[in-house]
Amino acid sequence: MGQGTDLDAVLARLDAGRGAAIDRLLEFLRIPSISTDPAHSQDVRSAAEWLQKELTELGFDATIHDTTGHPMVVARSHTGTERPLLFYGHYDVQPVDPLDLWHRPPFDPAVETTDDGEVIRGRGAADDKGQLMTFVEAFRAWRDVHGQLPSDLILLFEGEEESGSPSLRPFLQDHADDLRASLAMICDTSMYSDGRPAITTQLRGLVGEEVVLRGADRDLHSGSFGGLAANPIMVLAQALGSLKDGQGRVTLPGFYDGVHDLDDALRDDWQALGFDAEAFLKRVGLRIPIGEDGRTPLEMVWNRPTCEINGIAGGYAGDGFKTVLPAEARAKVSFRLTGSQEPAAVRAAFRDHVRRFVPDDCEVEFHPHGASPASVMDVSDPAFNAAKAALSEEWGREAAFIGAGGSIPIAGDFKQILGMDSMLIGFGSDDDRIHSPNEKYDVSSFQKGARSWARILSALRPAQGTTSS
Structure with missing residues (x-):
């Protein structure tokens, strides 16, 4: 037979x-x-x-x-x-x-x-x-x-x-x-x-990182201390807000080391799939794609690295209003990796980036949450x-x-x-x-x-x- x-x-x-x-x-x-x-x-x-x-x-x-x-x-x-x-x-x-x-x-x-x-x-x-x-x-x-x-x-x-x-x-x-x-x-x-x-x-690979930034030894009255004392949420927001530029690229030095462009044959194959980014986003209540300039939607979700803020917390978030400078702020940030990006190098670059924003009389600590390279x-x-x-x-x-x-x-x-x-x-x-x-x-x-x-x-x-x- x-x-x-x-x-x-x-x-x-x-x-x-x-x-x-x-x-x-x-x-x-x-x-x-x-x-x-x-x-x-x-x-x-x-x-x-x-x-x-x-x-x-x-x-x-x-x-x-x-x-x-x-x-x-x-x-x-x-x-x-x-x-x-x-x-x-x-x-x-x-x-x-x-x-x-x-x-x-x-x-x-x-x-x-x-x-x-x-x-x-x-x-x-x-x-x-x-x-x-x-x-x-x-x-x-x-x-x-x-x-x-x-x-x-x-x-x-x-x-x-x-x-x-x-x-x-x-x-x-x-x-x-x-x-x-x-x-x-x-x-x-x-x-x-x-x-x-x-x-x-x-x-894509993955790097997860939690950052905790501490300022004063207690929450401070914003009328008495605002404009003079460091506000951990403001400091952390400035650090996180500068992780990307106006073209959607991550600003960390060396971040794109090891990132490879698609070869023409694979790009053509992906384009032939007819992916509709607007329809994809519509399923979750959105409609406008964002991301890196000059990249196709499938390229951005399959072949480009990302930096995303997954959670941020600090200060008073209950009912009503409380005018404080919080003593602490924290955030969870993840990076999706492509090509041969090194997870340890990305983690180190992120930590160095945040430290540049932290005043000398404040403290910052980092907690890793997993790391794996792309395949x-x-x-x-x-x-x-x-x-x-x-x-x-x-x-x-x-x-x-x-x-x-x-x-x-x-x-x-x-x-x-x-x-x-x-x-x-x-x-x-x-x-x-x-x-x-x-x-x-x-x-x-x-x-x-x-x-x-x-x-x-x-x-x-x-x-x-x-x-x-």
């Missing part, structure tokens, strides 16, 4: 097993694996054990690895190559509050019919159990058709993604030799907003175009290479620790309500997602092993 015929048989097996696959997902979704809540620690372990059992029955060598937090599930199909493919997902889920906004109990999942088609409703349906199971169902169908699993797979499923993945980096460092692969496949993403399949090839994948690797073609074939429309304005630290960890690029391919939709009540995953995303992985697997590896008839 040829490779094309093999693939057709795998796709047919996935179609025939659709109902059983949904039943398995519903069973998985019933486990309340909320990683942020200590009361659910045993439930998180139960989800790991459920996965280990499923993967072992499929023929994987599946192991639960304990960590200082929640366990990792690692499965291998007895690697037959030096550089296999690594598949990553997470089996923990977000808390369900506020519970009264759910239309059905969040851990009593079901298939529902909506005006837009069938959906799987329940916590974790889209983030990330449903996406993770698109991997597993593709492997199941492959085994059913070929009589065995592909011999070059490593699966890494973690139980702490929704609580910051505190154990992940140490685990990757301790098991690096066993986890290195040619590429990582990450399923925790979505399709492009118009429903076309997409491969996310670049992610940019090497799309010249033929595997990226092969996967793009496979997605296009399955979905009947041209797949796209896209960026992401947010940060997915695992992609950077794979790059830094394991030395490999990642393909971020998921089948979520903008309306899946992840992290919110009534989370759902389209049945079509689940089914076509599994079919997509079967196509990608076929495209990225030669036919191996025997074929069952």
Whole structure:
């Protein structure tokens, strides 16, 4: 049987097993694996054990690895190559509050019919159990058709993604030799907003910083001290207000070191997506795009760094009016990074900038809140175009290479620790309500997602092993 015929048989097996696959997902979704809540620690372990059992029955060598937090599930199909493919997902889920906004109990999942088609409703349906199971169902169908699993797979499923993945980096460092692969496949993403399949090839990094500025040893009467004593809110506002110039560029010295312009081919591809910035903003009650002069909207949210004030506080903000010079002011500021910007350099530049505004008789302190570099994948690797073609074939429309304005630290960890690029391919939709009540995953995303992985697997590896008839 040829490779094309093999693939057709795998796709047919996935179609025939659709109902059983949904039943398995519903069973998985019933486990309340909320990683942020200590009361659910045993439930998180139960989800790991459920996965280990499923993967072992499929023929994987599946192991639960304990960590200082929640366990990792690692499965291998007895690697037959030096550089296999690594598949990553997470089996923990977000808390369900506020519970009264759910239309059905969040851990009593079901298939529902909506005006837009069938959906799987329940916590974790889209983030990330449903996406993770698109991997597993593709492997199941492959085994059913070929009589065995592909011999070059490593699966890494973690139980702490929704609580910051505190154990992940140490685990990757301790098991690096066993986890290195040619590429990582990450399923925790979505399709492009118009429903076309997409491969996310670049992610912005992140630096978070809290600044606290203190002046007098108490709040001061503005009539007695105003105009003479330092006002921490005014000082901090001046520092923050000068972080950008009139053209929307960040003013920190060296901030744009390592920032790269888009190549012409990728810029053309992004322009072809037809992104409507005004319509995008209209969904949140705005209509006028701002940002750097001379940059396209998608360029600004996917390929340009940012500086944003996320919160600012100080003084009196209650009812009525209190004329004081506050003793303290504070703000939280974040930077999204692109290219090869260094998080430590950006943090240092921000602190130096603020210090230049602080009078000698005032004090300032800084509190870091995370730092991760941007991730940019090497799309010249033929595997990226092969996967793009496979997605296009399955979905009947041209797949796209896209960026992401947010940060997915695992992609950077794979790059830094394991030395490999990642393909971020998921089948979520903008309306899946992840992290919110009534989370759902389209049945079509689940089914076509599994079919997509079967196509990608076929495209990225030669036919191996025997074929069952």
